[in-house]
Amino acid sequence: MTNARQQTDKSVRFIFFVVALASTLILFMIMIFLFTEGMPIFKKVSVHQFIFGKYWYPTSSPPDFGIFALIAASISVTLVSAVISIPLGVMTAVYLAELAHKRTAEILKPIIELLAALPSVVIGFFGMVVVAPFLQNTFGIPTGLNLLNAALMLSFMSVPTICSLSEDAIYSVPIALKEGSLALGATHLETLIRVILPASISGISTAVILGMSRAIGETMVVLMVAGGAAMVPSSLFDPVRPMTSSIAAEMAEAPFRGDHYYALFATGIVLFLFTLLFNIIADRISHKYRQTGEASL
Amino acid sequence: MTQENNIIEHSFERVHRRRKLIQHVIFIIFRLAALINCAGLFLVVSFIALKGYKAITWEFLTQPPIDSMTKGGILPCIIGTLCLGIGSIIVALPVGVASAIYLSEYARPGRLLKLIRLGISNLAGVPSVVFGLFGLAFFVIYLKMGESILAGVLTLASLTLPVIIGSTEEALKSVPDTYREASLALGATRWQTIYRVVLPAALPRTLTGAILGLSRAAGETAPIMFTAAVFFTPHLPASIFDKIMAMPYHIYVLATAGTDIEATRPLQYGTSLLLVAMVLGMNLVAIIWRSVLRKRMK
Numbered sequence: 001m002t003n004a005r006q007q008t009d010k011s012v013r014f015i016f017f018v019v020a021l022a023s024t025l026i027l028f029m030i031m032i033f034l035f036t037e038g039m040p041i042f043k044k045v046s047v048h049q050f051i052f053g054k055y056w057y058p059t060s061s062p063p064d065f066g067i068f069a070l071i072a073a074s075i076s077v078t079l080v081s082a083v084i085s086i087p088l089g090v091m092t093a094v095y096l097a098e099l100a101h102k103r104t105a106e107i108l109k110p111i112i113e114l115l116a117a118l119p120s121v122v123i124g125f126f127g128m129v130v131v132a133p134f135l136q137n138t139f140g141i142p143t144g145l146n147l148l149n150a151a152l153m154l155s156f157m158s159v160p161t162i163c164s165l166s167e168d169a170i171y172s173v174p175i176a177l178k179e180g181s182l183a184l185g186a187t188h189l190e191t192l193i194r195v196i197l198p199a200s201i202s203g204i205s206t207a208v209i210l211g212m213s214r215a216i217g218e219t220m221v222v223l224m225v226a227g228g229a230a231m232v233p234s235s236l237f238d239p240v241r242p243m244t245s246s247i248a249a250e251m252a253e254a255p256f257r258g259d260h261y262y263a264l265f266a267t268g269i270v271l272f273l274f275t276l277l278f279n280i281i282a283d284r285i286s287h288k289y290r291q292t293g294e295a296s297l
Numbered sequence: 298m299t300q301e302n303n304i305i306e307h308s309f310e311r312v313h314r315r316r317k318l319i320q321h322v323i324f325i326i327f328r329l330a331a332l333i334n335c336a337g338l339f340l341v342v343s344f345i346a347l348k349g350y351k352a353i354t355w356e357f358l359t360q361p362p363i364d365s366m367t368k369g370g371i372l373p374c375i376i377g378t379l380c381l382g383i384g385s386i387i388v389a390l391p392v393g394v395a396s397a398i399y400l401s402e403y404a405r406p407g408r409l410l411k412l413i414r415l416g417i418s419n420l421a422g423v424p425s426v427v428f429g430l431f432g433l434a435f436f437v438i439y440l441k442m443g444e445s446i447l448a449g450v451l452t453l454a455s456l457t458l459p460v461i462i463g464s465t466e467e468a469l470k471s472v473p474d475t476y477r478e479a480s481l482a483l484g485a486t487r488w489q490t491i492y493r494v495v496l497p498a499a500l501p502r503t504l505t506g507a508i509l510g511l512s513r514a515a516g517e518t519a520p521i522m523f524t525a526a527v528f529f530t531p532h533l534p535a536s537i538f539d540k541i542m543a544m545p546y547h548i549y550v551l552a553t554a555g556t557d558i559e560a561t562r563p564l565q566y567g568t569s570l571l572l573v574a575m576v577l578g579m580n581l582v583a584i585i586w587r588s589v590l591r592k593r594m595k
Contacts, residue, residue: 005486005489006486008486008488009486009487009488009489012488013399013403013487013488015395016395016396016398016399016403017399017403017404019392019395019396019399020395020396020399020400020404020413021413021416022392022396022458023396023413023416023417023420023458023459023462024412024413024415024416024417024420025416026416026420026455026458027416027419027420027423028416029431029435030423030427030428030431033430033431033434033435033439034427034430034431034434036434037430037434087330088330088333088334091326091327091330091331092327092330092331092334094327095327095328095330095331096331099324099327099328100331106588108331108335110581110584111334111335111338112334113580113584114338114577114580114581114584115334115337115338117509117512117513117516117576117577117580118338118341118516118573118576118577119515119516119517119518119545119572119573119576120425120516120517120518121516121518121545121546121548121549121572122341122345122516122548122569122572122573123341124549125548125549125552125565125569126341126344126345128552128553129552129562130344156337159334160334163334187316187317187320188320188324189316189319189320189323189324190316190320210422213422214422216424217422217423217424217425217426217427218424218425219424219425219426219518219519220518220519220545220549223549223553224549224552224553244424244426244519247426247429247430248426248429248519248522251429251430251433251522251523252522252523264430265430265434268426268427268430271424271426271427272423272424272427275422275423275424275427276419276422278422279418279419279422280419283415283418
């Protein structure tokens with residue numbers, strides 16, 4: 001009797017273990033399928049030509065498969081959005097963790113969560129019908145669908161990530177540190193800048209990196225508001241075509257297993273590697289510099 | 298002597314006042330930052346609501362589109378989105394809950410656990426369009442499902458899996474260890490403890506996680522673009538191998554590539570409003586339910 005029960009327990013444990021491998025398995029499959037569908041393009045163009053090639057004319061003859069402009073677009077859109085979303089996200093996190101009354105924080109936190117839940121296609125739509133005409137009229141530019149618009153809408157999407165993860169980091173700073181600083185006569189602000197923020201900097205950096213990773217991988221927003229011109233941007237008002245929007249816009253038209261199709265999958269590989277890098281860096285930082293009590297400061 | 302003291306005190310007072318003033322100004326900036334976020338959400342939601350509410354009629358909710366999308370309703374899109382959302386939860390929930398149980402109840406620290414955790418955290422970071430590519434290459438082409446509800450559901454399930462695992466793990470962690478210890482002390486095995494004690498106690502919070510996963514799946518566009526969604530189909534889906542229309546994709550297509558973008562504006566606003574209401578509504582339910590549960594725990 002006992003034996004049978006223990007046998008069940010063992011097999012159940014094994015089943016759960018196998019199921020728990022599913023996520024890792026899916027991640028591996030994503031890599032395998034991206035590579036099998038993307039590698040054939042490198043028989044036509046070299047990796048160097050593909051990544052640093054300046055021209056993306058996949059449908060002209062002969063076609064040009066250079067995604068440098070797409071990479072530049074992805075990076076510039078992400079960086080500009082980071083300039084907006086990092087201060088906004090971190091300051092909101094500080095406000096929620098340190099300044100707000102408990103009641104206020106209890107109302108504000110769900111609002112930030114709801115912000116994170118807004119479907120990206122709706123944010124993109126908002127950018128098209130509200131922000132684009134606004135930018136066009138205010139700055140007198142030919143189109144409001146450009147880098148700046150995309151960056152604004154993207155920061156919308158990365159602020160909640162940055163904010164909630166930073167808030168956790170700030171919140172987990174040991175209270176004794178804060179009290180020590182206040183007892184020495186420092187003001188709340190001085191304590192915040194000299195003690196609390198340095199103690200939570202690893203958590204905040206993780207938050208920032210994950211927020212940027214979300215921005216670089218976001219598709220619908222940039223597809224709808226970035227303008228779609230495959231060129232290296234030279235100003236904030238240039239229309240751009242990030243990697244994600246190129247994939248989403250062209251996949252439907254690309255002939256099945258033609259060069260264009262392979263090139264889009266290869267673009268997917270580059271995009272995947274970017275986000276993988278971001279995530280691994282974030283993971284490293286959060287493990288290596290994790291604040292565990294007062295002693296490690 | 299007293300004069301000197303006064304001078305010192307006076308300058309100290311001045312410095313102190315300056316420090317307080319700087320603090321005051323900077324804290325106002327922090328408050329403003331928080332306010333901007335709320336204003337952003339309010340702006341988007343109220344704009345969509347104001348522009349969209351007129352479009353939402355009985356006909357809009359119950360009729361298929363007619364006259365090349367310029368009139369009629371979005372019934373097929375609503376049904377499509379429900380199919381995809383619910384389908385992906387049916388697939389992702391058991392897998393996610395089982396993964397979370399392994400991670401929080403069985404797993405011991407070690408290399409394997411690290412590998413699994415790395416897999417989950419990186420899967421959560423994969424861009425949605427890459428999930429779309431994966432779904433296209435694996436489900437649609439390799440497994441020969443074609444563009445279908447099934448392929449879309451499986452793609453979305455892969456994407457929501459990390460969300461479900463995360464929230465279920467939190468739910469399991471919120472069950473006090475004394476529950477487990479009491480059950481084990483009575484001679485129950487680990488599995489009996491999980492099945493009879495831990496899971497029932499964690500169930501409500503697990504379900505709030507499932508709602509969040511459902512809302513995430515319902516709002517995604519990029520993963521279904523190449524795997525399930527089509528611009529227009531006159532029929533409602535009859536089997537899981539049919540292509541379908543879906544609300545997010547409908548918004549995208551009407552707003553960017555429709556035959557007459559201006560003429561379909563009201564439909565775009567209406568569809569956006571309905572999608573936002575659905576997604577935010579589900580989130581709100583989950584948030585409120587969770588806070589109720591938290592209070593009850595105390």
